[in-house]
Amino acid sequence: MAFTIINSIASWILKQRIHQIELFLKFPNEVQNELLLDLIKSNEQTVFGKKYDFSSVKNYDSFSKRVPLFTYEEMEPYIERTRRGEQNILWFEPVKWFAKSSGTTNAKSKFIPVSNDALENCHYKAAKDLLCLYLNNNENSQLFTGKSLRLGGSKQLYEDNNTFFGDLSAILIDNMPFWAEFSSTPSNKTSLMSEWETKMSAIVRETKGENVTSFAGVPSWMLVLLNRIIEDTGRGNLLELWPNAEVYFHGGVSFEPYREQYNKLLPNSNFKYYEIYNASEGFFAIQDLNNSSDLLLMLDYGIFYEFIPMATFGTLEQRVIPLAQVELDKNYALVITTNAGLWRYIIGDTVRFTSLSPYRIRITGRTKHHINVFGEELMVENTDRALAKTCEQTAAEVSEYTVAPIFMQEKEKGAHEWMVEFRRQPQDLEQFALLLDRNLQDLNSDYEAKRTNNMTLNPLVIRVARANLFYDWLKKQDKLGGQHKIPRLSNERKFFEELQSMQVETDIKSKNLA
Incomplete structure (x- = not known):
């Protein structure tokens, strides 16, 4: 009974966000332009803002002419100053968290700044929106009558200057409000274990006795875990163990190569799969419809978007366009300006638009992949x-x-x-x-x-x-x-x-x- 009441209350609270989402759906370009000007105004007195004279930037046109595009290597000197304890470099508020991302094409680790604003108004806001959109589409959901099986990364301490780094998922888990742990499994302690194979065994032990109603994690690694659970419990499929499981929230890699294997593990035609597009640099898009492969670009998370047509990417003819100028079914390299102090940053992902009203995308790959x-x-x-x-x-x-x-x-x-x-x-x-x-x-x-x-x-x-x-x-x-x-x-x-x-x-x- 208690879980049913919690489910009803949580559903009602989360659904209130729908009205705010409708605002950026109706006025997408206005929302984006206002957001950009807010970012610029707030950071006029930062080292970066002074260098590029943010105080005289009044619109997107002057911003795009004044500030060059940046790769990680070009932005790294600013980031390293912040990691060493300096503040007011890229972002006007203190930044102490860094998402460690080694990538697949570069052995050198990247340390992506994560501000408090990015935590609250991007990553956590997106997590609530994901649930909001899912519940809005599935009114009979019993999501909160059980727990979400999450698969995250590890945490480490960068001790010299009391700045912290780790996988983005570990940073999010470590900063969550205490009550959030009650709706998730495994425990924070287990989730943040650093040794992968030891962690797998611990997760299996902790989760197999829980009432799991949802899953969240990268498809390739989640598949490893779920197959391990099947082997450990001797069940024919996961629904024999967790009959109330109803949705898997996935992202990080394409789901397509793994879809049929998941269908065998979760053999219920009503089971839902919801894709998200998040990265160390920010949370960008959410599947907003059942049984869809399109992701709604979220425009009010403190991230301003620009795009480079891949047809000219890396050439002398390369050009950068704002959201208002994108076209359907063309591949674009994604450029972001964020509320963690990344400015005109080439993230390395490529997308194409499947809808312009509202703006929906599909992830097509990486600029290097x-x-x-x-x-x-x-x-x-x-x-x-x-x-x-x-x-x-x-x-x-x-x-x-x-x-x-x-x-x-x-x-x-x-x-x-x-x-x-x-x-x-x-x-x-x-x-x-x-x-x-x-x-x-x-x-x-x-x-x-x-x-x-x-x-x-x-x-x-x-x-x-x-x-x-x-x-x-x-x-x-x-x-x-x-x-x-x-x-x-x-x-x-x-x-x-x-x-x-x-x-x-x-x-x-x-x-x-x-």
Whole structure:
């Protein structure tokens, strides 16, 4: 009875936010412009604001001309000053939290500033909005009669200047109000454990006796945990253990390669999947409709958005446009100005708009995670969707994958080489490769043009990875769990050859043992 009352009260409170969301849906560009001017005005006296004369910036046009675009490497000197204890550098309020993000293409760690304003008015506000939108779409939800199984990262202390860093999820858990822990499992103590494999065992022990009604975490790592729980409990599926489970809130990597595996673990046609788009730098978009792949761009979280058309990204013709100028179905690199002191920051993600009223997007990949060696402009969105369709056609299941180019040599044409770790391997690998190639051509006309009559590209090549190859590679890089991801696509062969080398080492050891 008590849980039912809590569920009703929580639902009513969260739904009140709908009216504020409707405001930015109605006046999106006005909300964004006002937000930008507020950010500029508040930071006139910061080191950064003085350097770029924020006091004379009166509109977007003067802002875009005055302040250059920044990569992390270019903004790092400002961030490092803050990490060493200086304040009023990038943001007018004290900043003591930094989200550690090592990424997939750069071994060097990034430390993204997280201000109190970003915590309250971006990340926590987004978490409440996610629940608000879900409850608004599902009036009979019993979400708060049980607990949310969350999978977060670890926390560390940067001791020199009493500034803290860790995975974003760990920072959020560590700063949550005390009562929030009662609606989540595992405990904060377990959630923040640093050793991944020890943490997995602890989570299984803590959660299997709870009444879990929802899940939250990165699909690839959550799948590892849920399969571990199935093995530990001997259940046929998760609904046998948690019959009241109703929704999985996911983000971080594309859900498509894992969808069928989740459907088997949660075999209920009414079970919902809600995607979110958050990162160390901010919370950007939320799925606002049931059974949708589109994400509503949230415009009142203290983040001002700009976009670089990928057709000119990194070229002399590169241009930057505000939200009001975007077009449907074009790939854009995302540029953000945030309430944590990131200014015109190129985050590295790419998106395309599926709707302009309201502004809805899909994540298409990373600026560094695409293959365009031969003019094929292949994006992660293409490979994820093609792989998911091919698995459906062949009853295969994929755990992880990465793709690299095979460069042209003398008269030999180029190709794409896939390293795929199967959870269930297809009966006919050649047929799988053929179907995958066709599905990619159906999704990407540039790839199709290069593949037609083997004009530029030969058929793709698939290498079957041994079990746990990608897991072992991440472990070797000290990147287990949290937000760490496999680099899906690359214009070079570095990651692929590292994986290939580990595969060969295993083959040699196996032969020696034999």
